[in-house]
Amino acid sequence: MLRRAMADQNAPGLESEKLVFDWNEFGRKGRIIPEHVAFFDETLRDGLQNPSVKDPSIGQKLELLHAMAAIGIHVADIGLPASSQRAYEDCLRMCEEIRDAKLGIKVAMAGRTVASDITPMIQISQRVGMPVEIYAFIGSSPIRQYAEGWDVSEIAKRSIEAIDLGVKHGLSVAYVTEDTTRSRPEALATLFKAAIDHGASRLCVCDTVGHATPDGVRNLIGFTKSIIFGAGAQVGIDWHGHNDRGLSLENSLWALEFGADRVHGTALGFGERVGNAAMELILLNLKLLGLLVHQDLTGLLRYCTLAAEAVGWSIPINYPLVGRDAFRTATGVHAAAIIKAQKKGDAWLADRVYSGVPAGMFGREQEIMIGFMSGASNVAYWLERRGIAPTKELCEAILAKAKDAKQNLSEEEIRAIVAAVQGPGGQC
Numbered sequence: 194m195l196r197r198a199m200a201d202q203n204a205p206g207l208e209s210e211k212l213v214f215d216w217n218e219f220g221r222k223g224r225i226i227p228e229h230v231a232f233f234d235e236t237l238r239d240g241l242q243n244p245s246v247k248d249p250s251i252g253q254k255l256e257l258l259h260a261m262a263a264i265g266i267h268v269a270d271i272g273l274p275a276s277s278q279r280a281y282e283d284c285l286r287m288c289e290e291i292r293d294a295k296l297g298i299k300v301a302m303a304g305r306t307v308a309s310d311i312t313p314m315i316q317i318s319q320r321v322g323m324p325v326e327i328y329a330f331i332g333s334s335p336i337r338q339y340a341e342g343w344d345v346s347e348i349a350k351r352s353i354e355a356i357d358l359g360v361k362h363g364l365s366v367a368y369v370t371e372d373t374t375r376s377r378p379e380a381l382a383t384l385f386k387a388a389i390d391h392g393a394s395r396l397c398v399c400d401t402v403g404h405a406t407p408d409g410v411r412n413l414i415g416f417t418k419s420i421i422f423g424a425g426a427q428v429g430i431d432w433h434g435h436n437d438r439g440l441s442l443e444n445s446l447w448a449l450e451f452g453a454d455r456v457h458g459t460a461l462g463f464g465e466r467v468g469n470a471a472m473e474l475i476l477l478n479l480k481l482l483g484l485l486v487h488q489d490l491t492g493l494l495r496y497c498t499l500a501a502e503a504v505g506w507s508i509p510i511n512y513p514l515v516g517r518d519a520f521r522t523a524t525g526v527h528a529a530a531i532i533k534a535q536k537k538g539d540a541w542l543a544d545r546v547y548s549g550v551p552a553g554m555f556g557r558e559q560e561i562m563i564g565f566m567s568g569a570s571n572v573a574y575w576l577e578r579r580g581i582a583p584t585k586e587l588c589e590a591i592l593a594k595a596k597d598a599k600q601n602l603s604e605e606e607i608r609a610i611v612a613a614v615q616g617p618g619g620q621c
Contacts (some may be wrong), residue, residue: 205483207526211539212542212545213545217482219302223312223595226449226450226479226484227452227454229454230449230454230455230456231266231267231302231451231454231455231456231474232267232268232272232455232456232457232458232460232472232475233266233267233268233269233270233431233456233457233458234261234266234268234457234459234460235270235433235457235458235459235469236257236261236269236459236460236463236472236500237249237254237257237270237271237272237380237466238270238271238272238273238285238302238303238307238431238467239270239457239459239464239465240459240460240463240464240469240500240504241272241394241504242464242465242488243463243464243466243468243504243510244466245506246463246504246505246506247504247505248279248504249503249504250456250503251282251283251286251287252465253499253502253503254271254283254503255286255287255290255505256499257460257496257499257500257501258271258287258290258291258296258298259294259296260492260495260496260499260500261297261298261496262297262298263489263492263495263496264473264476264489264490264492264493264496265476265485265488265489265490266298266472267298267299267455268298268299268301268326268455269291269298269299269300269301270301270302270303270328270350270457271283271284271287271288271300271301272284272287272302272303273302273303273304273310274302274313274314274317275304275309275312275313275314277306277559281313281317284302284313284317284531285320285321286296287300288300288317288318288321288323288325289321289438292321292322292323293325297549300322300323300324300325300326301325301326301327301328301367302314302317302325302326302327302328302356302472303328303329303330303369304327304328304329304330304452305329305330305331305353305355306329306330306331306351306352306354306355306356307351308354308355308358308589309326310355311329311331311355312358314327314359314575315358315359315362315364318362319362322465324362324364324365326364326365326366326367326368326395326510327355327359327364327366327367328369329352329355329356329359329366329367329369330369330370330371330396330397330399331348331351331352331369331370331371332348332370332371332372333348333370333371333372333373333380333381333384334371334372334373334376334377335375335376335377335380336372336375337371337372339366340375345380345384348380348384349383349384349387350450351461352368352371352384352387352388353387353388353391355389356368356388356391356392356393360392360393361390365394365395366392366393366394367393367394367395367396367397367429367431367435368384368385368388368393368395368396368397369397369399369431370384370385370396370397370398370399370401370451371398371399371401372400372401372402372404373397373400373401373413374398374399374400374401374404374405374409374413375402375404376465378416381417381420382418385417385420385421386420386424389420389421389424389426389428389564390424393428394428394429395429395430395431396417396420396421396428396429396430396431396456397430397431397433398413398414398417398430398431398432398433398448398453399433399434400432400433400434400435400441400444401433401434402435402437403434403435403438403441403466403467404437404438405434405438405440405444405457406438406444407443407447410432410444410447410451411447411451414430414432414448414451414452414453415451415452415545417430417452418430418452419583429454429455430443430452430453430454430455431438431455431457432445432448432449432453432455432456432457433457433469434448434457434463434469434470434472435465435466435467435468435469435470435602436462436464436467436468436469437466439469439516440471441462441468441470441471442470442471442474442475442478444470445457445470445475446478446479448474453501456470456471457477458470458471458472458473458474458475458576459471459472459500460472460473460496460497460499460500460501461473461500461501461506461508461512461515462499463476463496463504464507471494473493473497473514473515474513474514476488476490476493477490477493477514477550477555477575478512480554480555481550481578486519488552489536490508490555490556491554491555491556493514493555493556494514494515494555494556494557495556496513498515513550514550514555514557518611519550519552519557520548520550520552520557520558520560521560521561521562522547522561522562522566523558523561523562523563523565523566523567523571523601524560524566524567524569525566525567525568525570526568527547528567528570528571528574529544529568529570529571530547531543531546531547531559531561532561532570532574534546540553543559544558544559545558561574561575561576562575562601562602563591563592563597563601563607564595564597564598564600564601564602564604565595565596565597565599565600565601567592567595568592569588569592572588572591572592572595573588575607576588576591576611581611581615584614584615586614587610587614587615589613590610590613590614591607591610591611594606594610599611
């Protein structure tokens with residue numbers, strides 16, 4: 194029997210599965226993700242490594258932390274405090290905000306496996322009086338070893354020293370092998386075992402250059418689980434993916450199914466080169482799979498728009514969920530179906546009849562435009578929504594203009610027609 198589609202949105206009247214046959218649920222093998230998966234936001238660390246963004250002001254960073262809390266982010270990586278004095282001060286101020294505002298977000302910071310990178314994190318934790326998760330990273334792939342002149346023993350030595358330093362000061366350390374998805378199994382086995390033996394609480398599996406396919410994710414997560422099992426340890430697994438092959442979202446979802454219990458992402462997917470997995474799309478897809486039933490995601494739009502403004506990023510108009518056109522249509526047949534659903538007094542139906550993503554679930558609404566592919570129902574609906582009587586003369590004038598236009602009519606263009614037909618008083 195099919196699970197009720199969109200389980201957290203009740204369909205008035207008819208049961209939702211009678212209106213939507215959900216092939217995504219047919220024959221599904223069970224729960225896709227673990228019960229207590231965590232979301233790790235890299236917007237303020239890896240996101241800021243994108244070559245085209247600007248470093249947000251501290252005020253903008255604090256706003257983003259509040260937005261993360263509102264959508265249920267569990268951990269925020271707030272930067273590399275050893276990289277500059279400003280980075281250190283910003284990390285300190287963000288920790289103070291999380292503490293004082295009781296945001297409920299755990300704090301992580303990143304650094305290389307060297308004492309000079311780990312020490313500032315320890316200092317900030319002590320100054321603020323709150324725990325910090327240390328994400329200590331080092332390259333592990335053969336190609337990286339060759340470029341750096343390292344061997345596995347040297348990598349292991351550096352890793353152990355960094356982990357020991359963090360653990361000695363009572364902090365959780367996540368061991369991050371950069372370029373894990375191109376690393377040899379024998380090297381990873383050596384490094385993972387050393388990290389576990391020295392007290393690392395998590396292993397972060399990284400698709401640093403966006404190399405992995407879902408098969409690679411399955412193989413690597415399974416391998417990592419076997420190392421942890423063999424060590425008899427309770428160690429978490431993070432998945433950190435990049436989007437160079439356009440697979441970061443898909444790989445993140447697969448990583449959760451294959452056994453990762455913490456997944457990384459950034460707002461709008463910005464990050465190094467072409468970016469990371471998009472956090473809002475990870476959350477959206479898990480919500481639509483019925484796996485985040487109690488997580489309120491109506492703040493996703495604010496989260497994304499704040500992030501875009503903070504880094505000077507333009508959101509593509511066709512971007513899922515938050516793009517300008519995500520819930521807009523000017524096509525007559527599509528608009529007519531939405532309007533008919535609304536006239537039934539059925540908001541649930543209107544939000545789904547021509548949308549695979551219910552706008553209202555994520556703080557948006559369906560929008561009907563007027564353009565060269567529109568019909569009379571578009572025009573009447575547009576006018577009624579603005580308190581303007583949809584007279585035959587007015588509707589015909591607007592539709593005639595629309596049919597001659599090469600793109601959708603703007604608000605200003607339509608109101609100019611209203612004024613010409615009805616006079617200024619018709620623009621109420």
